[in-house]
Amino acid sequence: MLRVSKLTDYATVVMTVLAEAGTDVLSAQVLAERARLEIPTVSKLLKQLVHAGLVESFRGVNGGYRIGRAPTAISVAEIVVAMEGPIGMTECSVHSGLCDHENHCGVRGNWQRINQAIADALASVTLADMMKPPGPKRPIPTPLRVALV
Amino acid sequence: MLRVSKLTDYATVVMTVLAEAGTDVLSAQVLAERARLEIPTVSKLLKQLVHAGLVESFRGVNGGYRIGRAPTAISVAEIVVAMEGPIGMTECSVHSGLCDHENHCGVRGNWQRINQAIADALASVTLADMMKPPGPKRPIPTPLRVALV
DNA sequence: GCTAAAGTGGACCGAAATGGTACGGTTTTC
DNA sequence: GAAAACCGTACCATTTCGGTCCACTTTAGC
Ligand code: FES
Ligand code: FES
Numbered sequence A, B: 001m002l003r004v005s006k007l008t009d010y011a012t013v014v015m016t017v018l019a020e021a022g023t024d025v026l027s028a029q030v031l032a033e034r035a036r037l038e039i040p041t042v043s044k045l046l047k048q049l050v051h052a053g054l055v056e057s058f059r060g061v062n063g064g065y066r067i068g069r070a071p072t073a074i075s076v077a078e079i080v081v082a083m084e085g086p087i088g089m090t091e092c093s094v095h096s097g098l099c100d101h102e103n104h105c106g107v108r109g110n111w112q113r114i115n116q117a118i119a120d121a122l123a124s125v126t127l128a129d130m131m132k133p134p135g136p137k138r139p140i141p142t143p144l145r146v147a148l149v
Numbered sequence C: 001g002c003t004a005a006a007g008t009g010g011a012c013c014g015a016a017a018t019g020g021t022a023c024g025g026t027t028t029t030c
Numbered sequence D: 001g002a003a004a005a006c007c008g009t010a011c012c013a014t015t016t017c018g019g020t021c022c023a024c025t026t027t028a029g030c
Helices: A006-020 A028-035 A039-051 A076-084 A108-123 A127-131 A143-148 B006-020 B028-035 B039-051 B076-084 B100-104 B108-123 B127-131 B143-148
Strands: A055-058 A064-067 B055-058 B064-067
Touching: A006 A028, A006 A039, A006 A064, A006 A076, A006 A127, A028 A039, A028 A064, A039 A055, A039 A076, A076 A108, A076 A127, A108 B108, B006 B028, B006 B039, B006 B064, B006 B076, B006 B127, B028 B039, B028 B064, B039 B055, B039 B076, B076 B108, B076 B127
Parallel strands: none
Antiparallel strands: A055 A064, B055 B064
């Protein structure tokens, strides 16, 4: 269905909660409460976010998690990459040598272009944007097309 | 990894082969040969493409498949939708009522905006574009960002 | 009509990803 | 030293994905 995993979705939710807390350190527990998620789940995705450097962790009593950067400096693309690895729409296009048909495949290059465009789209939305309520719908300007073909 | 399935990738390959053949009717076998794929696989995805109306099928001896529309009138988005169903980046955002947290979830609306932007990106690339060799890389114009936030 | 070529629908299966959970270990504060 | 909290890893049930197969129907041509 061309989707990100549910974990990734949850990760954005948790990140917004963390962003709202500013520089406060929140434990996995209160994070779970505020995000309305299970603790083990939150815990799991937090680990990945820490690993990616988007979140800082503190151990011991009164430990917890704190956002690693300003919400305006974190893009949705980074969260997606942290959770799912590199963005690539097709198996083949991410690394060469995997697909037998690579040589006679006319579409590989074009998929790579599409990948890039989508990655850029994701990269252009910041965590701060995700915190705001969705604004009034504005039509997508068509210069995007120019970028792809 | 935020990707379309391999079947979808193959579908674009088969579609380009079909597009190159113009109005000729090609059997699943020759389609498989030209696309360098297995017959059952080609057969399977052809079924879905027929169902979606992107390809016409003819039964009986000398039957086969023919492209349903001009390559300029078929978008990558249509192929993706034919193979994987509606484009929705998050499970939650496609249909309401599935997710328990929907009420207190601040990011739902924003994900829907992102979905739309990506769908538009996919819709703006035609099958004809996929047939052409990837052109010189041009930078993606940033008006895209304006469309998202 | 009969037969062979070709598509149609559905079932099936093994492998992998997803999601959720659990547990033992380590770090830090009090 | 005890409790709070994170860390790593492993485990499991379920679903999805990629791929294959087969029994059936349709059509062209002899
Ligand atoms: S490179 Fe694998 S199908 Fe095109
Ligand atoms: S609606 Fe399901 S997590 Fe936001």
